[in-house]
Amino acid sequence: MDEEYAEAVLDLVEQVPAGRAMTYGTVAEVVADGFVLAGGRARGGPRQVGAVLARMGARVPWWRVVNAAGHPHDPARALAHYAAEGTPLTSDGQRVALRRAIWFPDDPED
């Protein structure tokens, strides 16, 4: 596991505003693009993002990263955060309403 890559992922996750969220796939793409611009080599798909969070996710708001269906890795804990942050959820209250919560680094409504 490349430390530089891990840092990039964690930094990005830390930038996600409360009440918003990003998908693993999107995080992977944004980080990958950043590395390309930096003339870097390290790549990584969505699964690598998950691998990084599995190791060092404890120090970042990991609940703001969900899969394409809007499901967080640890629903029990994530739900409590969503309630506290006012994150938009779907009718079943079990998954993040990505249509409304999805966030990008260049989002004007940071």
Next chain:
DNA sequence: ACATTGACTAATT
């Protein structure tokens, strides 16, 4: 070098 495994995704049933 090969097989297995994951905090994934998209398309197909």
Next chain:
DNA sequence: TAATTAGCCAATG
């Protein structure tokens, strides 16, 4: 709507 299938990329043994 839910389950299955196939593709995916890197880490690990």
